[in-house]
Amino acid sequence: MRTIKTRTIMTKSDQGNRWFGIDYHMNLYKGCPFGCIYCTSRCEAYHITNFDEVKVKENALEILEEELKSKTKPGVVSFGTLSDPYNPEEEELRLTRRALELINYYGFGVSIDTKSDLILRDIDILKEIASSNSVIIKISITTFDDEMASKLEPKVISSTRRFEVLKILRNNGIYAGVLMTPVLPFLTDTEENILNIIEKSHDADAKFIYTKLGVSLKTNQKDYYFEALDRLYPGLKDDYIAVYGSKQFCNTLQFRYLLELFLKKCSEYNILTDMNDIIKDYKKEIPQNEQMSLF
Numbered sequence: 001m002r003t004i005k006t007r008t009i010m011t012k013s014d015q016g017n018r019w020f021g022i023d024y025h026m027n028l029y030k031g032c033p034f035g036c037i038y039c040t041s042r043c044e045a046y047h048i049t050n051f052d053e054v055k056v057k058e059n060a061l062e063i064l065e066e067e068l069k070s071k072t073k074p075g076v077v078s079f080g081t082l083s084d085p086y087n088p089e090e091e092e093l094r095l096t097r098r099a100l101e102l103i104n105y106y107g108f109g110v111s112i113d114t115k116s117d118l119i120l121r122d123i124d125i126l127k128e129i130a131s132s133n134s135v136i137i138k139i140s141i142t143t144f145d146d147e148m149a150s151k152l153e154p155k156v157i158s159s160t161r162r163f164e165v166l167k168i169l170r171n172n173g174i175y176a177g178v179l180m181t182p183v184l185p186f187l188t189d190t191e192e193n194i195l196n197i198i199e200k201s202h203d204a205d206a207k208f209i210y211t212k213l214g215v216s217l218k219t220n221q222k223d224y225y226f227e228a229l230d231r232l233y234p235g236l237k238d239d240y241i242a243v244y245g246s247k248q249f250c251n252t253l254q255f256r257y258l259l260e261l262f263l264k265k266c267s268e269y270n271i272l273t274d275m276n277d278i279i280k281d282y283k284k285e286i287p288q289n290e291q292m293s294l295f
């Protein structure tokens with residue numbers, strides 16, 4: 001495992017907290033070993049060389065503490081937009097764990113994207129943060145079918161285990177749901193898959209499911225995906241090329257039908273699907289005088 005130094009760790013969200021109410025993004029690790037064939041973090045725009053090798057930002061916690069201290073207004077800090085914060089190295093290094101402790105100490109909220117059950121180790125600190133601040137956990141699930149998941153996400157725990165993780169988080173009172181992204185045309189865009197994910201999310205008491213019903217395919221990330229398709233599903237790449245050409249975002253072919261089905265079923269189970277509704281539901285407003293007393 002390689003270590004690298006960083007000069008900054010938190011970056012202000014360029015989406016003005018429209019994406020899950022996130023105020024700051026942070027990646028304690030660079031690269032991710034989970035091998036998802038569709039991963040958008042492989043895009044050259046993110047400048048991550050040897051993406052499958054995890055690099056540890058060795059001074060991340062010092063910088064994080066300085067940055068948390070210097071902010072005049074607390075907000076929600078996102079872990080894991082470009083790399084899973086619970087990669088196997090985290091078990092020993094505990095960088096994510098220690099960052100959560102700092103976030104708790106300085107009165108910030110947290111948003112975590114993960115496909116790992118290692119998050120369960122940190123339930124205690126997540127509960128502590130949630131007692132006074134905003135916490136949202138997104139468990140990423142693209143297919144209910146464990147066999148397909150083992151092809152699409154070869155080094156990730158099974159989808160069945162991910163639903164169990166979600167249930168344990170919910171049983172502990174932590175706000176959590178499913179990030180059903182991407183939805184892969186010709187592979188996971190079936191009625192059976194979508195309905196099964198909704199059923200299993202409901203069984204796990206998910207607060208939300210968020211999806212865009214499509215996949216983003218850009219530059220070298222697209223090349224990586226197509227190479228994987230050639231290996232795993234020979235001939236499928238040609239279908240993509242025939243239907244989508246050079247499009248950078250590929251909506252599922254039955255977009256309207258699947259969207260209506262998705263919204264109807266989620267609404268029957270009171271599972272939120274709209275970004276604004278999810279933000280309103282989980283994000284706590286910190287009263288101004290309480291904010292001031294933290295600094």
Ligand code: SF4
Binds near residue numbers: 039
């Ligand atoms: S877990 Fe997330 S960051 Fe890691 S390879 Fe999969 S999609 Fe990419």
